[in-house]
Structures are given as structure tokens and as C-alpha cells.
Amino acid sequence: MLRYRKAVTYGFHVLLGALEQHGTTTRYEVRFGETPASTAEHIRAALATGAKVLVLWSFYSPDAAALAEELALVRRLADGPSVLHIAGGVHATAEPVQTLDAGWDIAAVGEGETTLLKLVDAVGAPTGITGLVYRDAAGDIIKTGRPERRPLDDFRGFSLRWDRFNALEITRGCVFSCRFCQTPFMFSAKFRHRSVADVRWHVDRMRERGLRDVRFITPTALSYGSQTDEPNLAAVEDLLASCHEGIGPRGRVFFGSFPSEIRPEHVSREALRLVRRYCANTNIIVGAQSGSDRVLAAAKRGHDVEQVRRAARLAIEEGFRINVDMIFGMPGEDHADVQASLSLARELAELGARIHAHTFMPLPGTPWRDAPAGDVDPETVREVDRLSQRGALYGHWQRQRDHAHRLAAAAQAYPRPGRSRTLLPVVTPADPAVPDQGGR
Ligand code: SF4
Structure with a gap:
């Protein structure tokens, strides 16, 4: 699921460009959430099929506070243990802990292409995938290091x-x-x-x-x-x-x-x-x-x-x-x-x-x-x-x-x-x- 906003479409298109060339054993579908309500609707529909849902967010630093409010709204409308909200982009990279504290499950740091492909292969399990910051079950911050920068x-x-x-x-x-x-x-x-x-x-x-x-x-x-x-x-x-x-x-x-x-x-x-x-x-x-x-x-x-x-x-x-x-x-x-x-x-x-x-x-x-x-x-x-x-x-x-x-x-x-x-x-x-x- 992409929380697909006009301001950040380019970053998502690049991720989709990487995904469409990638061979994986994971079966997946891509949905575009153009509003908080439609994002929640897509999440509910996916959960009804038993799918795991990765919701990708991307935003610039000035928008971080407003998007955190929107995330809370989406969570109120549709949520569950199979839903992971992942924030990427420059703000999540620079302030991963702030990003987690604001409500996201995972901050994707640095360039997102290789990170996304590995997350898809791993059906969303972040362990061992570079480019991520998240909290473990004890609440401790786990940082997996920067992802590779590719040509x-x-x-x-x-x-x-x-x-x-x-x-x-x-x-x-x-x-x-x-x-x-x-x-x-x-x-x-x-x-x-x-x-x-x-x-x-x-x-x-x-x-x-x-x-x-x-x-x-x-x-x-x-x-x-x-x-x-x-x-x-x-x-x-x-x-x-x-x-x-x-x-x-x-x-x-x-x-x-x-x-x-x-x-x-x-x-x-x-x-x-x-x-x-x-x-x-x-x-x-x-x-x-x-x-x-x-x-x-x-x-x-x-x-x-x-x-x-x-x-x-x-x-x-x-x-x-x-x-x-x-x-x-x-x-x-x-x-x-x-x-x-x-x-x-x-x-x-x-x-x-x-x-x-x-x-x-x-x-x-x-x-x-x-x-x-x-x-x-x-x-x-x-x-x-x-x-x-x-x-x-x-x-x-x-x-x-x-x-x-x-x-x-x-x-x-x-x-x-x-x-x-x-x-x-x-x-x-x-x-x-x-x-x-x-x-x-
Ligand atoms: S660092 Fe580079 S991209 Fe940033 S303002 Fe200066 S010239 Fe432009």
C-alpha cells in the first residue's frame, strides 16, 4: 500500500520501477491510497484476505507533524497486527527515532529501492535488512545501517x-x-x-x-x-x-x-x-x-x-x-x-x-x-x-x-x-x- 500523495509521487514511482523488475517468490499486490480514508479502506480489504500489509509513507520534514496526525487517523480506521506502517524519505532518514515516536513502525533510512525489494522478499520481516530503524519487542531501538547506494x-x-x-x-x-x-x-x-x-x-x-x-x-x-x-x-x-x-x-x-x-x-x-x-x-x-x-x-x-x-x-x-x-x-x-x-x-x-x-x-x-x-x-x-x-x-x-x-x-x-x-x-x-x- 502506498499512501500516495501528490507531493511525493516521484519517490514512489522510483520504488515501483525497482519492484516491477524484481523477481521474488512473494506474491504481492500494490494499492494506491490517495486519501486517509481510501488508505484505510484498502488496508481493511487486504486484511480480509489474510494478507500482510506494508503501508509505505514518504514525506518531507515540514510535513512530518501533519502526516503523523494522518497516520493516527488511518490507524483508528483500520489496523491490526499484520499491518506495518513504514516511513521513508529524507525526514525518516534524518530523524528515525522521532519518526518511530510519531507512530510509524519502521523508519526506512537512505535510498529505498534495495530496502523495499528485500522487505518484499522477506514478507515485511525487518530482521537483517539494511536501511531500517525499528524497536524490538523490548522497545530497544534496532538500527540495521545504511543500505547500499547503487548506480x-x-x-x-x-x-x-x-x-x-x-x-x-x-x-x-x-x-x-x-x-x-x-x-x-x-x-x-x-x-x-x-x-x-x-x-x-x-x-x-x-x-x-x-x-x-x-x-x-x-x-x-x-x-x-x-x-x-x-x-x-x-x-x-x-x-x-x-x-x-x-x-x-x-x-x-x-x-x-x-x-x-x-x-x-x-x-x-x-x-x-x-x-x-x-x-x-x-x-x-x-x-x-x-x-x-x-x-x-x-x-x-x-x-x-x-x-x-x-x-x-x-x-x-x-x-x-x-x-x-x-x-x-x-x-x-x-x-x-x-x-x-x-x-x-x-x-x-x-x-x-x-x-x-x-x-x-x-x-x-x-x-x-x-x-x-x-x-x-x-x-x-x-x-x-x-x-x-x-x-x-x-x-x-x-x-x-x-x-x-x-x-x-x-x-x-x-x-x-x-x-x-x-x-x-x-x-x-x-x-x-x-x-x-x-x-x-
Ligand atoms: S547542496 Fe547541492 S542540492 Fe543542495 S542547495 Fe547546494 S547545490 Fe543545491
Whole structure:
């Protein structure tokens, strides 16, 4: 059973892609629970046949509290000793004990493909399967270690058998180590790329099914084919040329736009012209995050503000609309830093860019997990609102403020061993060089 929510379909499709290729002696069926009520209904129906039911959940950290309430509701509607609720994804990986305490039977940590296949083979018995955290009969925590990280080509990026398609994951992991980001923690600080041949196999299957739009999931689009912080444009061109040919004249390829983005220092005329030559997107998304070099250095972003300006100008000169991600309320951000971010936002908006605004959230698994919730002062809120009313800014930054406070409270309730708030990696005006917090 998948607790199948729109926000997390991609992760489930990848699991289904792995499952459909897997030979097993276990007889199983897959059901999609699209609401709590239908999930409970499916569980009741399965229990009536004497089946064992594994209910798979996946969620991001900001949604963890709401999903725990939903889990309790599903349990009230349908439950039994043959039902196991298993939480996977980045939150369960970073906070497995919190996840168990919130009501799940098992937290699946790390990448889920091999773990799921072994669980299916073992008809749900977790003993000896890596990638799991659960309590034994005595209530003690059992951790079985991280599962193997396999090449992306080993598993399908979507599911043909269950007819579930999505943007194709072309890169997993990230060599950058931005302190607010869960990606390097979840998938390692190395890039693993899906090969061009394997991507093309997927694109060919999409075309056969009448699908027209090819989009990609990647932490940093222009890092495709690279193992360093530099782009590999030859690899990007191979990828885009093959996808363009594969999806055919009626199809479209999107690169560097939703749901992925481009790092500002990777933007070059050559790269933008590649996108123009092979892709249909007229906009690109660039991660700027802050208008303060001091905050960018503290966040270990690996680029400066001038590179953001340069990227925006180049993109606009090359005829792209540009969306720029920015985060307000980063740890240690002072009044001058906020003013610098607002000033950059105004400057980019004047150029024609749209700002995608976020509030800093102390995400589990990141070096800034124990930082205070992002705080946005009323003056900043007014300025952000003004940009928003002009259509120059959008995003869920207000809702993220609430999420940030919940996450900060949860982090306090579950302190990491050896950590305390006095050890926070918060930049101070006198000390912009923050010691490495081991973000990779
Ligand atoms: S925010 Fe930084 S660490 Fe995270 S995926 Fe993007 S470049 Fe990588």
C-alpha cells in the first residue's frame, strides 16, 4: 500500500520501477491510497484476505507533524497486527527515532529501492535488512545501517507496469555542501548520474506511451556528467541531444527549469545556448539564496552575489525569463544582510527576474538542523509583500515560517548527541569564517 500523495509521487514511482523488475517468490499486490480514508479502506480489504500489509509513507520534514496526525487517523480506521506502517524519505532518514515516536513502525533510512525489494522478499520481516530503524519487542531501538547506494541505471526512474510517470532523475547526490540542504546528507556528497543511454531508454518508453514532455530531477542541472563543481557541457549536450531526438518533433525537453535549477556560477552563454538549441523552456531557475556574500559564505554556497547578478544578466540577454531562489532568515543574518538580500531582489526584479522566496527552515540532517527558525522582521515582510504585489516575487515563505518553528521545536526535543544550541554554526559579524560543520 502506498499512501500516495501528490507531493511525493516521484519517490514512489522510483520504488515501483525497482519492484516491477524484481523477481521474488512473494506474491504481492500494490494499492494506491490517495486519501486517509481510501488508505484505510484498502488496508481493511487486504486484511480480509489474510494478507500482510506494508503501508509505505514518504514525506518531507515540514510535513512530518501533519502526516503523523494522518497516520493516527488511518490507524483508528483500520489496523491490526499484520499491518506495518513504514516511513521513508529524507525526514525518516534524518530523524528515525522521532519518526518511530510519531507512530510509524519502521523508519526506512537512505535510498529505498534495495530496502523495499528485500522487505518484499522477506514478507515485511525487518530482521537483517539494511536501511531500517525499528524497536524490538523490548522497545530497544534496532538500527540495521545504511543500505547500499547503487548506480542510478540499476533501477527504472518510473513505473511502466503501474503506468506512473514523472520527471526523470538524472543525478543523485551533490558535491556542494550548502548548510541548509538535505540532499548531500540523504544521497551523499558525490554525483551519481544516470547514463545518457539509460535516460534515452526512458524517453523512448515515454514516447511510445504518447507522453510529450521530458523533465529532469537533479540537484544542479548543469552538473550532469560532472564529478566536480565544474559543469561538463559536453555531457549535457549529449544528454539533451539524445532526449530531443528521442521524444521527437512533437515532444518537448525542459532543462534548468522546474523541477530542477541551475547554480549561478554555471550559467554561461554556451550553456544557455545549449538549452535553447535542444529544449522548450523559455525560463530557467537559478539558486541565489542570499544577497549577502557573508551569508553565502556561512552557508557554504560556493558562489558570490556578483555571480548571481552575472547569471541573471546573461540569461536575460539570451532571451530567458529567470526565476531566482532566495532564502530569508538564514542563521546569523543581520539587518545589513537582509537589506542586501532585499536590494538584490529589487535589482533582479528590475531586470525582469522573478524571486522565489523561502524562509529558512532548520532541516533535519543538515549542519543547520539546530539553528533557530528563520525569522523575518515586519519591515522585511512589508518589502517582500510589495515585491509580491508587483508580481516580482512568489513562494510559500509565510507557510515556511510556521514549518520552521515546528522543526526548531522538534530539534530541541530530540537533541543530537554532543550538540547544544551554544555550538550552533551561526555566523557572527566579527567571524564570517564559520568552521566546517561536516555538511558533506
Ligand atoms: S542547495 Fe547546494 S547542496 Fe543542495 S542540492 Fe543545491 S547545490 Fe547541492
